[in-house]
Amino acid sequence: QVQLVESGGGMVQPGRSLRLSCAASGFTFSSYDMHWVRQAPGKGLEGVAYVRFDGGKTYHADSVKGRFTISRDNSKNTLYLQMNSLRPEDTAMYYCARERARWSFDHWGQGTLVSVSS
Amino acid sequence: IQLTQSPSFLSASVGDRVTITCRASQGISRSLAWYQQKPGKAPNLLVDAASTLQSGFPSRFSGSGSGTEFTLTISSLQPEDFATYYCQQLNSDPITFGQGTRLEIK
Numbered sequence: 001q002v003q004l005v006e007s008g009g010g011m012v013q014p015g016r017s018l019r020l021s022c023a024a025s026g027f028t029f030s031s032y033d034m035h036w037v038r039q040a041p042g043k044g045l046e047g048v049a050y051v052r053f054d055g056g057k058t059y060h061a062d063s064v065k066g067r068f069t070i071s072r073d074n075s076k077n078t079l080y081l082q083m084n085s086l087r088p089e090d091t092a093m094y095y096c097a098r099e100r101a102r103w104s105f106d107h108w109g110q111g112t113l114v115s116v117s118s
Numbered sequence: 119i120q121l122t123q124s125p126s127f128l129s130a131s132v133g134d135r136v137t138i139t140c141r142a143s144q145g146i147s148r149s150l151a152w153y154q155q156k157p158g159k160a161p162n163l164l165v166d167a168a169s170t171l172q173s174g175f176p177s178r179f180s181g182s183g184s185g186t187e188f189t190l191t192i193s194s195l196q197p198e199d200f201a202t203y204y205c206q207q208l209n210s211d212p213i214t215f216g217q218g219t220r221l222e223i224k
């Protein structure tokens with residue numbers, strides 16, 4: 001069955017970096033566009049970044065542009081989010097999600113928590 | 119594209135019929151999905167293509183609409199339906215979410 005397992009979250013000071021990973025299994029990872037979505041405590045869902053199935057196109061939300069970078073390694077079935085210059089407002093649960101052909105995000109990971117605080 | 123859900127908060131009783139509305143700032147055809155999220159859990163896809171109910175969800179849930187106005191209806195609320203519901207548009211980049219509707223037990 002489809003599984004997405006995030007890792008790499010934790011508590012970090014402002015200005016530092018983290019790299020999130022999302023290990024995919026149970027499907028042909030290289031055939032799907034993938035996304036990172038975050039949810040600040042008590043808040044709604046925010047799309048953070050997107051990468052096309054082949055890695056040839058990416059998108060980053062304005063709130064993270066220039067600081068975060070999405071990437072993927074199809075040989076390892078893994079999605080990444082490199083997070084630099086972290087700010088307190090980046091504190092959130094970060095989910096990876098699989099996109100089903102512009103119709104929906106049909107599978108989500110369980111999330112990894114990032115907390116940015118001094 | 120901005121999505122505006124209404125209401126943001128809804129208090130209802132078991133057995134009630136409830137409707138949540140999602141309005142898009144411009145036409146998105148039928149490229150709209152609905153998610154259910156329970157506390158401490160990831161969102162779970164409920165409806166896509168505006169009206170296609172996902173397997174595992176009962177038929178008391180239904181989605182409708184096209185263009186700029188969409189609705190999610192629960193015909194008879196059950197205790198397990200109390201959750202937060204989000205709409206999402208995938209018609210244009212960037213993909214965006216509504217702000218959510220929190221459904222609570224009255």
